[in-house]
Amino acid sequence: MVYLLDTNTLADYWRYGETRILGQRLADIPDPQQNRRISVITFEEMIGGRALDLRRDPRNVPHLEPLYVRYHWLTETFDKLNEYYPPLPFDRSVQPIFERIPKAIRNNTRVNDCKIAAIAVHNDCTVISANVKDFSRIKTALTTLRFEDWTIVNPI
Numbered sequence: 001m002v003y004l005l006d007t008n009t010l011a012d013y014w015r016y017g018e019t020r021i022l023g024q025r026l027a028d029i030p031d032p033q034q035n036r037r038i039s040v041i042t043f044e045e046m047i048g049g050r051a052l053d054l055r056r057d058p059r060n061v062p063h064l065e066p067l068y069v070r071y072h073w074l075t076e077t078f079d080k081l082n083e084y085y086p087p088l089p090f091d092r093s094v095q096p097i098f099e100r101i102p103k104a105i106r107n108n109t110r111v112n113d114c115k116i117a118a119i120a121v122h123n124d125c126t127v128i129s130a131n132v133k134d135f136s137r138i139k140t141a142l143t144t145l146r147f148e149d150w151t152i153v154n155p156i
Contacts, residue, residue, distance in 0.1 A: 002035050004088065004125035006116055007045040009150070010038060012130075014080065025150045026128070038084040039119045041112050046081060050074040090115055094122045101141045109134045117145050 005013070009022065018027050029036050050073055058064045065073075081087075090098075098118035106114050113131060117138045120127045127147040129135055135147040 002037055002123065002125045003029060004116065004120045004123070004127050005036065005038050005042065005084075006113065006127055006129040006131065007042045008130060009128045010042055010046065010084075012151070020151070021153055022128075022130075022150045036084070037123075037125065038081070038087050039116050040087040040089050041115045041119070043081055043084075043087040045112065046077055047074070050077050088119050088123050088125070090119055094118045097121050097142065101138060105137055105141055109137050114138055117142055117147075120147075121145050 003026075005026075009026075012020070013023050013026055017023050026032075026036060050070070053065075053070045054067070054074065056064055056070075064070075094115075095118075098115055101114050101118070110131075113129075113134045116127060117135065119125075121142050121144055125146075127135060127145070128150050129147055130149050130151040132147070132149050135145065139145045139147070
């Protein structure tokens with residue numbers, strides 16, 4: 001089984017490691033290099049967040065870390081993403097799956113979650129996300145979508 005980590009799942013895992021149930025379950029995945037993946041959407045969001053930090057103006061953001069620290073975080077994030085490289089792409093074959101999600105769902109749901117779902121369906125992956133509300137909404141359009149919330153001990 002291949003598990004596709006959404007952005008919040010990956011960030012939580014990096015922040016807390018195996019100290020929470022999510023990290024413990026991710027650590028138990030056999031052959032993590034093959035079975036624990038990310039999408040290009042998560043890659044974009046992680047790097048994009050660091051790039052946004054670089055553009056923040058210290059005059060407008062109290063307690064902003066020095067620029068050299070923010071550049072260190074960018075480099076560290078890039079290096080850590082290599083563990084999951086290459087990310088699963090959003091390519092020509094994913095586009096029609098994404099377009100099967102009605103605009104009403106795409107507009108009322110985080111559009112990047114819709115992209116991650118389309119990538120997961122195309123690659124026959126199970127999305128790991130605590131965002132059950134949005135992925136449940138997406139599943140009404142992409143009925144073969146599989147997702148699980150590994151932040152809770154006994155999911156219903």
